[in-house]
Amino acid sequence: MANKAYKFRLYPTEEQEQLLAKTFGCVRFVYNKMLTEQQETYEKYKDDKETLKKQKFPTPAKYKKEFAWLKEVDSLALANAQINLQKAYTNFFSGRAEFPKFKNRKARQSYTTNVVNGNIMLLDGYIKLPKLKLVKIKQHREIPSHHIIKSCTVSRTKTGKYYVSILTEYEHPPVQKEVQAVVGLDFSMNGLFVDSEKGKKANYPRFYRQALEKLAKEQRILSRRKKGSSRWHKQRLKVAKLHEKIANQRKDFLHKESHKLVKRYDCVVIEDLNMKGMSQALHFGKSVADNAWGMFTTFLGYKLEEQGKKLIKIDKWFPSSKTCSCCGQVKKSLSLSERKFRCDCGFVADRDWNASINIKREGLRLLALI
Template sequence: MTKQNKAYKFRLYPTDEQALTIRKTFGCVRFVYNKMLAERKETYELLKDDKEELKKVKHPTPAKYKSEFEWLKEVDSLALANAQLNLDKAYKAFFRGNSKFPKFKRKRNKQRYTTNVVNGNIQLLDGYIKLPKLKMVKMKQHRAIPTEYAIKSCAVSMTASGKYYISILTEYEKEIESKKIENVVGLDFVMDGLFVDSEGKKANYPKFYRQFLAKLASEQRKLSRKKKGSSNWNKQRIRVAKIQEKIANQRKNFLHHKSKELVSNYDAVIIEDLDMKGMSQALKFGKSVADNGWGMFTSFLTYKLNEQGKKLVKIDKWFPSSKTCSDCGNTQPMPMNLRTYVCLCGLHLDRDVNAALNIKKEGIRLLAIA
């Protein structure tokens, strides 16, 4: 039996007093993070040429600031401790060369804090959740968490429109048996509709962002004409945020359903290991790539396949899937304006379906040698 993790996200409906405490916690977490980062940055600038000495330095903890800033005692201490852990993680990633030096958090960044389970301080109780410093908070629990799943931590967040959510991280034991791979599908990413599979089926992504583009632009223009910080500006800011959240929620819902459908029907899914950031920066592709949500889609696919002992295979992004004939293996140039692959061997096929067939074949080859 191996330990697995699964997160459940629910909407919170805090009272005015609880909402105030939550927002205070956001602020305190941001304040402590920035304080600790400022001290680390100062130390790093002094000792960056002496790495051995830099390793010996003891970094500040949230407890250091509580005597000077008494209001830090009003919020969940575990939330502050997690701010330190997050900074430690970012700092170590920088020294490993995996990321840039940590940046200071700003108020407009995502409002979020994490707390952990200690001595029963977090409990689910019939439409409510008990949280440190907040006591019982009303929650819309639209699906049950199995009783054998142990709660490990909770992340409380607030959207730009002022809605509160909680993500409950659980841990459980499960023996995942690898499924025998029989049904395999290849997916070719397309700007217009997310993907085409090796059986010729299209995802038909509805382009939620494009649907709301005119309305969003109109509401953003209204926002730009209002005095920043005023009551009317804030009301309009919330209107814009609600449209953006609706688009994001529709996209996420579609991608969840589409990934679940694939996982239910196939034992292995083959995709290309694409550089989405590079594609989004390409001429005229930015909005299309962002609207599709391919990165989110592949994340959903990954964990859903893993839960069932199935496989997600990524082939090299330079693999010539579009240029290769899926029938005879011949290669030829395929500029973007050519939508049909025509080969001397007689193949006459939609270029995306042809590419998906090649992706499937290459994935099967990789599975065979794995």
């Protein structure tokens, strides 16, 4: 079985918007309440790990007697808040994440609800959701009939737009396509990536950099407004819309580029890079964030997997930039400012193209071992 999510725009009525705002607030309230109790328990038994593990996790039902208004919203949304917190604690104790943090109003507003006895259904131009009943939906593509709806996540952006992400489950027999066409991609700070075939660049437009001047102007105006005033809220919306536009442009570009690669190649080889460390160590924070290499590799990964194709990640310490793709000699000293790779054998090429060829060869070597 495999899962796939479909995201659509929602157009709730004023009454439904009020109920959604209540649900977001109740989910946040319950999450923070349970987290407070867990923190107290953790502080009390942190030296006794066995006793700490035996402590029962608080449930949303516990608070409904004291806070009757919790009964107004979807109970499954509150139950999912408990599940999310339990996952956060599991990740913390296993060393995969930091200690869970409190949620605030400025964070992403969303909640998840599950399918129980036909409480979620797609109808003609509407979606039936618990407590909300029928909500208008812009369904720009059909969900295949063999996909079974499992849950829905309703979210609200900072610009006031509502979306629903419908998680579906379907039978997906494992398909392995014969690997014929392989490409290596080297991360490029300027153009997202350079491929190994002809040294072709993705030519990423750097949407954030393009909008930087306009964004700075709007944020400057916002800083002069009295916080909480109607003019402040109006200006805050302008800034939020600009950020949302940049994010949407970036996502659209990355989807299209990853789709092109998946359509053309059976295997894509990339480096397993630590982008957070790179942005901090080399002071390339804005460029790294604007490129969104992590998002791009995620899109690439699931698109390849769906078609039975492969994404191979090679070791980040592999000297792809310092190795000559012609003779294999490794140049120990090669500064970031040197954009041309020159080898003693006479080979001269663009630094990133040379690296992408080496990445492809290392990927082919690893592919042979699978």
